[in-house]
């Protein structure tokens with residue numbers, strides 16, 4: 667049987683390490699860091715968002731996790747995220763996948779899934 671995307675991302679520990687590093691990248695990315703820096707003052711909220719991100723990507727890639735966070739429209743409502751900010755976030759995701767030596771097909775799969783969410787996240 668073909669390995670699930672979840673397995674190709676390294677399962678639970680792999681996804682958790684990716685989420686940590688993507689958030690780190692967002693905090694350093696001048697296009698979007700202002701959106702994330704306030705969370706350094708709210709460690710509990712950051713931990714919840716990270717746990718939700720792990721479950722979101724876990725469940726979305728074929729893992730056993732259940733996502734209990736808000737819908738993408740709900741989570742990003744009122745932020746008025748621009749297309750440029752969305753692209754900046756995608757850049758961080760793709761660079762992190764490469765840094766973790768995730769194979770090319772898995773990177774393409776993540777790109778497709780993430781890109782398909784654009785209308786639910788931009789300008790909400």
Ligand code: HEM
Pocket residue numbers: 698701702711714715718719722735736737741742747751752753755780781783787
């Ligand atoms: C592929 C793109 C994206 C995905 C899959 C995604 C996914 C998520 C998920 C699953 C959550 C947690 C929701 C919850 O805890 O209920 C979240 C929260 C958040 N997202 Fe995104 N997101 C994306 C893009 C963006 C972009 C481009 C920005 C801003 C530039 C952004 C800013 C945030 C912020 C600030 C939160 C925390 C919300 C809060 O708890 O107050 N996201 N996102």
